Amino acid sequence: MNTCHLKVFHAVSFLLCALAIPSIARADADTDACALLTAAQVGTAVGVPVAAGTHVTPTFTRTCTWQASGANVKYVTLYLQTAAAYDGGKxxxxEMTAAGAGVKTAEVGDDAYFFVAGKQVGLLVRKGDASFKVAVYATLPVAQKETMELALAKEALAKL
Structure with missing residues (x-):
């Protein structure tokens, strides 16, 4: 991935997170991201075993990370946010497409899109007044990561 695409992806990810922090709605503040997907579901979607999901800090439960044991798949994250944050991010x-990022509609939830920057992709999904971002961090083709993320989004939506 070239440096420009990586910077665009990280900048947008940071801004999406920043938009969500001040506007926590309904049960989203109480929802544990690790409760929406099991290690077995994540492992099945990415094709390699993963460790149990963990939080960055014990008190911030809206983000969960599953470490993978495969050579190509590094880890998977699920970040919960509000619909307002989703709308702002979308x-x-x-606007970021001018900088080389790509946006592609996904058929899941009430509204969803893949945000692609170089070789990295994240799937952002809105359902009602809640939303989330799921990302597979791997050295795989974008289309393969999109398929994995879509499978994980469908599993997470069933519990949201």
């Missing part, structure tokens, strides 16, 4: 991501 508008901003559309």
């Amino acid at each position: 508008q901003m991501s559309a």
